[in-house]
């Protein structure tokens with residue numbers, strides 16, 4: 613019988629999962645400090661959002677920010693995937709009012725040669741093991757133009773289904789909104805997880821952001 617590796621709590625603020633893949637032993641761990649990220653190399657295939665060297669700088673910046681978190685999957689010192697969490701940017705509807713207790717799963721990316729070995733799922737699993745997330749509403753905005761349709765060979769709808777199926781076990785589900793960029797294409801989505809310790813006041817403030825009629829502007 614196959615024994616599935618579990619997430620281990622390595623210290624009060626560090627989680628880890630080891631994956632045995634065809635590439636070798638992949639360590640999925642975090643949150644990582646900026647200094648730890650500085651000592652790693654990003655696989656050149658991590659270029660969905662920006663070139664790998666710039667993505668590395670972005671990861672260091674997030675890790676350095678007060679509520680930023682970076683979880684990475686590494687083969688030795690080579691990073692094959694990462695997921696980031698940070699408060700929503702001010703220019704987004706979700707960050708405009710600076711509501712405390714909202715955290716955005718900003719990006720998840722796995723380099724093509726590391727894909728379909730469970731790395732993407734493990735990144736989210738390790739990140740979501742942090743019980744501090746019970747104090748947050750975690751959101752993620754899914755825009756089809758960020759998806760690797762060419763690299764995966766999936767259609768927009770298959771890709772959306774893959775993401776929805778992958779996020780649901782971690783309590784992230786699509787929520788209706790009229791936010792213009794999300795509403796601009798039916799495959800786009802706002803996925804949300806409300807932590808068990810989030811106050812009713814924070815929930816209400818967040819719900820008020822979902823539709824412009826609650827705020828008076830888009």
Ligand SMILES: CC(C)(COP(=O)(O)OP(=O)(O)OC[C@H]1O[C@@H](n2cnc3c(N)ncnc32)[C@H](O)[C@@H]1OP(=O)(O)O)[C@@H](O)C(=O)NCCC(=O)NCCS
Nearest residue numbers: 660720721722727728729730731732733758759760764774
């Ligand atoms: C989405 C992404 C992170 C998935 O990473 P991954 O390491 O391949 O994910 P996993 O191996 O953990 O697979 C997760 C599930 O998706 C499925 N999946 C992944 N790629 C697939 C593909 N090309 N075709 C069909 N299913 C696929 C897996 O079979 C698995 O399903 P299962 O749990 O039922 O077995 C990766 O494709 C990627 O980096 N894409 C580009 C960036 C992106 O789209 N980010 C998300 C939106 S911002």
